[in-house]
Amino acid sequence: MMIDRRLLQNVDWSLLAGATVLAGLSATTLACLHPGRAGSAVALRQVAWFGIGLVALAVVASIDYQKLVRVAPILYVLAVLAVASVFVVGRSVSGARRWIGVGPFSVQPSELFKLAFILTVVWFLTSRWAQPVTSGTVAWLFPLAALPAGLIVKQPDLGTALLIFPVLIVLLVGAGIGARLLSAMGAVALAAAPVAWLALKDYQRERILVYLDPFRDPLGSAYNVIQAKIAIGSGQLLGKGVAGATQSRLAFLPERHTDFIFAVFAEMWGFVGCLVLLAAYALVLLRGFDIAASAREPVGRLVALGATTLIASQVLVNVGMVTGLLPVVGIPLPLMSYGGSSMVVSLMALGLLLSVRMRQFQ
Amino acid sequence: MNPRRLPPSDRRDAGQKRVVAIAAAVMVAFLVIVGQLWYLQVLEGGRFLDASDKNRTRVRPIAAPRGILFDRHGAPLVDNRPAFTLSLIPRELDRDVERRNAALGRVASLLQISYEELVEAADKVSPDSLSPVRVRRGLTLEDVAKVEEWKLELPGVIVEVEPQRAYPTRRFAAHLLGYVREANDDQLKQGRYRRGDMVGQSGLERLLDEYLRGRDGGEQIEVDALGRPIRTIKQTEPQPGAQVYTTLDRRIQEAAERALEGHAGAVVVMDPRSGDVLAMVSAPAFEVDRFTSTIDRAAWLKVVQDPAHPLLNRVIQSQYAPGSVFKIVVAAAGLQEGTLTPMDRTHCNGEFHLGAWTFKDWKEGGHGGVDLRRAIVQSCNIFFYQAGLRVGGSTIARYANQFGFGAATGVDLPGEKLGLIPHPKIRQGKKAATWHAGETVNMSIGQGQVLVTPMQVARFMSAVANGGVLWKPRLVQRVERLERGVVWSDPGKVNGHVELSPLVWAFLRQSLWSVVNEGGTGAAARIPGLDIAGKTGTAQTIANSRADKGQDHAWFAAFAPLNDPEVVVIVLAEGGGKGGQVAAPIARKILQSIFMEKVAAIEILG
Numbered sequence: 014m015m016i017d018r019r020l021l022q023n024v025d026w027s028l029l030a031g032a033t034v035l036a037g038l039s040a041t042t043l044a045c046l047h048p049g050r051a052g053s054a055v056a057l058r059q060v061a062w063f064g065i066g067l068v069a070l071a072v073v074a075s076i077d078y079q080k081l082v083r084v085a086p087i088l089y090v091l092a093v094l095a096v097a098s099v100f101v102v103g104r105s106v107s108g109a110r111r112w113i114g115v116g117p118f119s120v121q122p123s124e125l126f127k128l129a130f131i132l133t134v135v136w137f138l139t140s141r142w143a144q145p146v147t148s149g150t151v152a153w154l155f156p157l158a159a160l161p162a163g164l165i166v167k168q169p170d171l172g173t174a175l176l177i178f179p180v181l182i183v184l185l186v187g188a189g190i191g192a193r194l195l196s197a198m199g200a201v202a203l204a205a206a207p208v209a210w211l212a213l214k215d216y217q218r219e220r221i222l223v224y225l226d227p228f229r230d231p232l233g234s235a236y237n238v239i240q241a242k243i244a245i246g247s248g249q250l251l252g253k254g255v256a257g258a259t260q261s262r263l264a265f266l267p268e269r270h271t272d273f274i275f276a277v278f279a280e281m282w283g284f285v286g287c288l289v290l291l292a293a294y295a296l297v298l299l300r301g302f303d304i305a306a307s308a309r310e311p312v313g314r315l316v317a318l319g320a321t322t323l324i325a326s327q328v329l330v331n332v333g334m335v336t337g338l339l340p341v342v343g344i345p346l347p348l349m350s351y352g353g354s355s356m357v358v359s360l361m362a363l364g365l366l367l368s369v370r371m372r373q374f375q
Numbered sequence: 376m377n378p379r380r381l382p383p384s385d386r387r388d389a390g391q392k393r394v395v396a397i398a399a400a401v402m403v404a405f406l407v408i409v410g411q412l413w414y415l416q417v418l419e420g421g422r423f424l425d426a427s428d429k430n431r432t433r434v435r436p437i438a439a440p441r442g443i444l445f446d447r448h449g450a451p452l453v454d455n456r457p458a459f460t461l462s463l464i465p466r467e468l469d470r471d472v473e474r475r476n477a478a479l480g481r482v483a484s485l486l487q488i489s490y491e492e493l494v495e496a497a498d499k500v501s502p503d504s505l506s507p508v509r510v511r512r513g514l515t516l517e518d519v520a521k522v523e524e525w526k527l528e529l530p531g532v533i534v535e536v537e538p539q540r541a542y543p544t545r546r547f548a549a550h551l552l553g554y555v556r557e558a559n560d561d562q563l564k565q566g567r568y569r570r571g572d573m574v575g576q577s578g579l580e581r582l583l584d585e586y587l588r589g590r591d592g593g594e595q596i597e598v599d600a601l602g603r604p605i606r607t608i609k610q611t612e613p614q615p616g617a618q619v620y621t622t623l624d625r626r627i628q629e630a631a632e633r634a635l636e637g638h639a640g641a642v643v644v645m646d647p648r649s650g651d652v653l654a655m656v657s658a659p660a661f662e663v664d665r666f667t668s669t670i671d672r673a674a675w676l677k678v679v680q681d682p683a684h685p686l687l688n689r690v691i692q693s694q695y696a697p698g699s700v701f702k703i704v705v706a707a708a709g710l711q712e713g714t715l716t717p718m719d720r721t722h723c724n725g726e727f728h729l730g731a732w733t734f735k736d737w738k739e740g741g742h743g744g745v746d747l748r749r750a751i752v753q754s755c756n757i758f759f760y761q762a763g764l765r766v767g768g769s770t771i772a773r774y775a776n777q778f779g780f781g782a783a784t785g786v787d788l789p790g791e792k793l794g795l796i797p798h799p800k801i802r803q804g805k806k807a808a809t810w811h812a813g814e815t816v817n818m819s820i821g822q823g824q825v826l827v828t829p830m831q832v833a834r835f836m837s838a839v840a841n842g843g844v845l846w847k848p849r850l851v852q853r854v855e856r857l858e859r860g861v862v863w864s865d866p867g868k869v870n871g872h873v874e875l876s877p878l879v880w881a882f883l884r885q886s887l888w889s890v891v892n893e894g895g896t897g898a899a900a901r902i903p904g905l906d907i908a909g910k911t912g913t914a915q916t917i918a919n920s921r922a923d924k925g926q927d928h929a930w931f932a933a934f935a936p937l938n939d940p941e942v943v944v945i946v947l948a949e950g951g952g953k954g955g956q957v958a959a960p961i962a963r964k965i966l967q968s969i970f971m972e973k974v975a976a977i978e979i980l981g
Contacts, residue, residue, distance in 0.1 A: 183397055186393055186396075186397060187390065187393055187394060187397070189389065189390070189393070239595070239608075239609075242415060242423065243423050243426045243427050244427065245412070245415050245416060245423070246415040246416055246419050246420050246422070246423025246424070246426075246427075247420065247423040247424040247426065247427035248416055248420070249416050249417065249420035249421070249423075249424060250416065250417055250420065279412070279416070280427075283416060284412055284413065284416040284417055284420075287409075287412050287416070288409070291405060291408065291409065294405075295402070295405055298398075298401060299398065299402075302394055302395075302397070302398035302401075305394045306390075306391045306394040306395060306398075307391075311390065314390055314394065318394060318397070322397070325401045329401070329404050329405075329408070332408050333404075333408065336408060336411045336412065336415060337411070337415075338407070338408070338411055
């Protein structure tokens with residue numbers, strides 16, 4: 014692949030540095046969770062995923078994002094088909110069918126779908142960029158988001174499905190939606206909620222109530238939240254170190270490799286450690302927003318905005334959930350949580366950012 | 376792109392501002408998280424450190440009691456009593472599989488239960504789960520003491536107090552109420568139940584399971600180093616299941632079960648004014664409470680393979696020939712169509728010839744001269760052989776269908792059989808099988824291919840009593856939740872009408888009264904002062920068998936009182952012999968206890 018040398022001059026190295034720091038913290042945390050070889054095996058696998066992700070990042074960055082946006086509808090259809098295929102050929106892990114087997118790997122199509130979704134919304138919004146965003150635009154976009162969201166909810170993976178909406182709304186804002194239309198959308202959503210509520214069955218309502226108020230199900234998420242809070246709080250200012258992190262190492266914490274890894278980190282490294290971690294995220298995100306703000310044209314701006322928002326909303330929802338600010342929904346912490354699909358897709362999102370940055374000064 | 380609207384530089388500025396606003400919003404959210412971390416780690420850190428130092432929070436489930444089923448007057452049909460259950464809390468079990476299995480081995484030897492079963496139960500669930508796996512129900516106090524004694528060596532093994540079904544008698548209304556048992560593998564696959572959940576498996580327990588099951592609560596407790604609870608951190612009360620008000624009358628149900636004792640068969644008591652089922656008995660019954668606690672395989676197989684089929688609900692799942700009870704249908708069809716009149720007479724000498732065939736009466740030597748009414752009262756077969764041929768097979772079948780035979784009653788229980796009414800017209804359409812006149816002859820006394828269920832007979836007799844209304848048998852009046860009031864109700868449903876002239880109804884009812892009160896075959900059901908009307912039936916199971924061989928099924932279908940009937944009582948005794956000798960006295964006992972006060976008053980006043 015021919016890459017213009019001028020492009021390489023414009024690689025955003027601080028963005029890549031931030032991502033590398035985060036992946037390094039992830040591998041150390043995973044290694045510390047288990048003593049001895051088991052820990053290093055998990056950490057090595059995570060590092061390997063980071064390597065694979067970097068390759069994917071380079072590939073995405075080398076392609077002109079304009080071309081990607083042009084073929085976005087095709088990517089969208091393929092991604093939705095992949096999500097739907099989970100129900101036919103999917104692998105079931107603890108009751109959820111989210112994975113399909115590709116060779117020796119399990120791939121989570123809903124993760125890949127997020128990127129296709131961003132590109133498609135950008136394609137749609139920029140194709141009528143000259144006109145202001147109207148309620149008609151929103152009406153067209155709604156089924157585009159609702160259909161895959163419904164499929165993903167069915168897997169069931171409520172967290173990933175809900176992520177679609179902040180990304181959609183931020184892209185609309187970036188595309189110049191008026192304040193009045195935005196508040197009208199909010200009003201419609203509020204008005205639709207009771208109708209949807211009545212259409213649900215008793216036990217489905219119950220599940221939503223448990224999401225909103227984990228203490229309704231004292232044997233489930235409420236316990237996890239309390240244990241996570243104890244882990245984070247007991248880290249205090251400077252943390253308990255690796256050996257002292259009893260909450261994490263004695264397995265009081267649920268899902269400690271994946272969704273609750275922030276609590277493990279917080280117990281080990283305390284408030285100061287958390288500041289470092291959050292600063293790394295802030296660095297990555299601010300670089301992303303900077304790329305969006307300084308983009309020359311709307312397609313690049315919206316692609317960068319969408320990719321940054323995808324990472325940002327996952328970080329905020331995950332950390333908010335683990336620290337007890339938000340209800341429990343299963344969302345991984347980008348670049349930190351153990352898992353290949355999430356790692357690779359997060360790095361691909363960063364690849365989109367780089368692609369926009371590199372072509373900014375052409 | 377439309378550069379005419381805005382100059383490019385301005386447009387970029389507007390877009391930039393939006394991006395900056397979004398970035399600012401995200402950073403504010405970061406600050407909120409930092410604030411929360413400051414609160415958790417710095418301000419409250421000491422307290423949480425304390426909590427993690429002695430992190431001995433345990434989660435204990437509080438099992439929700441299952442809803443209670445009441446009879447129509449509010450008397451409980453089934454209740455709950457506390458029982459001890461051995462449960463495993465997966466997350467508290469030892470992570471080391473060998474040490475975990477050693478602990479399970481100790482439990483197995485303490486309680487004399489299967490070690491493999493325990494290991495299997497522990498292996499089947501995620502080790503992160505906090506939901507209890509209920510491995511053994513119905514522990515004795517002695518068992519509980521043993522487990523408590525070894526508590527320190529048995530992390531994750533607990534004894535729960537769980538409300539369990541208690542039945543007034545072991546077999547009381549077994550088929551109607553149904554039994555409750557742990558969710559089986561198929562039910563677990565549906566994803567609605569958790570392992571060890573108690574689920575209604577038959578009868579009303581199954582039909583209304585969604586309402587009857589409550590929601591388990593739980594509590595988080597702090598325990599000390601010895602595992603003794605110190606304080607409760609958080610508690611969620613369990614929500615008991617909904618209360619179900621059935622149409623049953625507990626007193627009548629008990630009387631019916633007592634009356635049928637010693638027979639295999641079925642009893643239905645129905646209110647002909649509403650279709651309410653007041654009692655429903657199928658015998659032999661199974662011991663409902665046997666299934667509630669963990670039942671061993673051998674005992675279960677013994678029930679399933681019992682040749683008497685105790686699990687079968689004979690009221691709706693067994694089909695029998697109706698015998699002479701069916702003569703009411705023939706009489707109704709003939710009178711309404713004009714092919715029979717009350718003045719028709721015949722001489723019965725005990726035999727009827729049709730071609731080369733000879734059909735016999737049940738009474739050797741015959742009944743002599745009979746008219747339609749005498750034929751019903753004496754249950755004379757010879758009269759009805761001739762009458763049936765005159766009315767015609769297809770007309771009889773049509774009326775039988777109108778009376779609801781050959782179709783589901785729609786009762787809210789699973790597995791209802793439809794019965795069978797053979798149709799000459801349909802059969803004539805085929806070349807191979809043709810309808811013989813002999814089949815009409817057999818049909819007119821309720822033999823041959825005619826098959827009915829006791830519930831269909833109850834609906835039919837109710838229609839005779841109430842002038843033609845076919846009610847859907849009603850079992851449940853309403854379901855009530857404690858705070859929310861009525862959440863489900865059945866207002867009753869009519870699923871058919873039989874249109875007969877009032878004169879025909881009057882004639883039929885009067886004749887049925889005579890069956891009991893004027894020396895007919897149902898005389899054994901007579902209670903002086905109570906105008907009982909009824910019809911006997913003897914369903915032959917082997918052609919031309921003799922009733923006293925004990926092979927025939929005995930029917931008695933009754934309603935009372937004659938004017939404004941209040942109850943219909945259907946009795947079927949399998950292999951009981953003659954309806955008049957076996958089934959009628961059973962019906963009498965039931966009617967006697969239903970109208971106990973009335974009967975007593977009559978006896979006192981003379």
